Amino acid sequence: MQQQTGIQTNPVAALGRSTISFVNSLGDIFLFFLEGVRLIFSSPKQLTKIIRQMYFIGSKSLFVISLIGIFTGMVLGLQGYYTLVKFGSEGLLGAAVSLTLIRELGPVLTAIMITGRAGSSMAAEIGVMRISDQIDALDVMDINPMAYLVSPRIAASILCFPLLTALFDVIGILGGYLTGVTMLGINSGVYFYRIDTSVVMADVAGGFVKALVFGIIVSTISCYQGFNTHKRTDSVGPESVSNSTTAAVVLSCVLTLVSDYVITSFLL
Incomplete structure (x- = not known):
């Protein structure tokens, strides 16, 4: 009896069970x-359903x-200017703002904002239906x-995420223009x-690749959590829906940042 209790409380065994459970979950999601x-x-x-989801995920976002x-572009313009001016390179503000947005902040912030607005809704809606x-x-x-329920949302996310990322990049560059040129006096032609x-x-293509991957991650995780709400062991009923929605948002954000690092390491 003591030996069985020791096995159950063995931290190595617990770590192994958690690892196996995590790998099994990744396999199920894939x-x-x-x-x-x-x-x-x-x-x-399916086309009608996909268009409806594109309106919900894309147009409403x-x-x-x-x-x-x-505001991201304006902050980048402000911070970038006061950093570059220390080195006498304030003329490079346009390059700093555009590359930061196109390579990193555009795809990542777009994915996180859509996760909070549409991803949580997908998980909650499917969870309630379950x-x-x-x-x-x-x-x-x-x-x-x-x-x-699932396929139209995945297809709509794959189509909408790159488009919304492109919009984010353009508006962010204009925000940098407002700060750098209009407020701080940088020459607009130089910008x-x-x-x-x-x-x-290659920079633009890399940003779109990230947006595509993020769209797959957010839609799949959100739909998976909602679809399998009834399998949760930590709660039942409405509480399980709230936990599934929370798990969908957290996992989507975490995997977005992890995959961003992985993709960046391959693209550089």
Whole structure:
């Protein structure tokens, strides 16, 4: 009996169980994503559902993306100017703002803002449908719940994230222009000339690759957490929906930052 108790409290064994559980969860999420992608092309009716989700994920996020983009660009312009002026290089402000936005802050902040606005909603909506047996009702009516609920959201995220990232980048560069040129007196021609000479297509492509990966991560994690709300062991009922929504937002943000580092290390 003492030996069994020792095994249960062994920290190495606990770490092993946690690691195995984590790897199993990653495998489940990956298979969940593959099934969702496969069912995108299962029926022509999917197009209508995808357009509806694009409106929810994309169009309804325009205001918050624009607002965050303009203030991010203005902050970058302000901080960048007072940093560069110490080295007599304030003329490079346009390059500093544009490259920072296009390579890093644009895709990352866009993904985090959409996670908070749309990702949490996806997890909560699907989670409520799960605990209220609506997903089971879809099965009874011979409607594939993955094709009906998950696939359109994954497809819409893949399409919307790069577009919203591009909008964030453009508005952020204009925010840097407002601070650097309008407020601090940098020559507008120099500002845009530095952008033109510093930003290359590889920078833009790298930002879009990140946005695409972030879209896959956010949509898959959010849908997975909501779809499997009934399997949670820490809570039941409405509390399980709130926990699934919280887990979706936290995991999406963490994996967004981790994948950002991994992708950056390959692109540089």
